[in-house]
Amino acid sequence: MFVSELADKLLSEGCTQNSFAVLSRQSDAYCLDKVAGKWSVFYSERGVDSEPLYTSKSESEACKYFYDLILNLEHLHLVGFFKLESQAFELVDKLAGFEIQSIRNDIPAYNTANDPRYRVFVIGADIFKVKNTLGEFEIKYT
Numbered sequence: 001m002f003v004s005e006l007a008d009k010l011l012s013e014g015c016t017q018n019s020f021a022v023l024s025r026q027s028d029a030y031c032l033d034k035v036a037g038k039w040s041v042f043y044s045e046r047g048v049d050s051e052p053l054y055t056s057k058s059e060s061e062a063c064k065y066f067y068d069l070i071l072n073l074e075h076l077h078l079v080g081f082f083k084l085e086s087q088a089f090e091l092v093d094k095l096a097g098f099e100i101q102s103i104r105n106d107i108p109a110y111n112t113a114n115d116p117r118y119r120v121f122v123i124g125a126d127i128f129k130v131k132n133t134l135g136e137f138e139i140k141y142t
Contacts, residue, residue, distance in 0.1 A: 001034065001063040010067065014125030016075045019067075025049070030073075032066040076103065077127040080120035081139050088118035098133045100126050107111050 001009065007022045021031045025044050032041050033122075039062030041054040053069070055074070058064045080091040088104060095102045103121045110117040120131055130137075 001060075001067060003061055003063060004018060004030070005069065006063050010070050014077075014123075014127055015073070016072050016077065017073060020070045021030055022066075030066070030070060030102055032062060034070055039063075075124045076105075076121040077123070078119060078139060079122055079127070079129075079130055079137070081117075081141050082118045082120075085116070085118045088120050091120045095122065095130070096118070098129065100129050100133070 003022055007017075007020075007099065012019060018026065020026070021029050021033075021044070023033055025031055025033070025047070027045060028045055029043070029046060030041065031044050031049070032039065033039055034040070034051075037059055038053045038055045039059055041062060043050040049099045054062065056065070056067045079095075080088060082088045082091075085106075088106075092102050092104065100122060103123065105115040105119050105121060109115055
């Protein structure tokens, strides 16, 4: 595997694009870049790169390490954002009917105290099951 195909391969596995960067930096993400003639895997947080987790002169070995690292992260995809909890429950039940596991992660005070929002996520490649069963969908923020 080479860097030219790495990002597309990770996205096709259901990885979230904001969790990694290839040949670039992204804040709060794992990065793969060529530094001083070596391939380096590191975490970048708020513009500050951590010490490398892995270095190699081999592009393919570095890509394999990076691929395995990113693939083993939990990749959450937001599929519902609601003002009413009943709408979140409805989506969770609908997804369960298609055997798609979901996770709720609510915001207790969205704009002000006592102003909750109800969020529904799916993990990894389940985002493709959602798109196949529900079609393309737009998340509305209310």
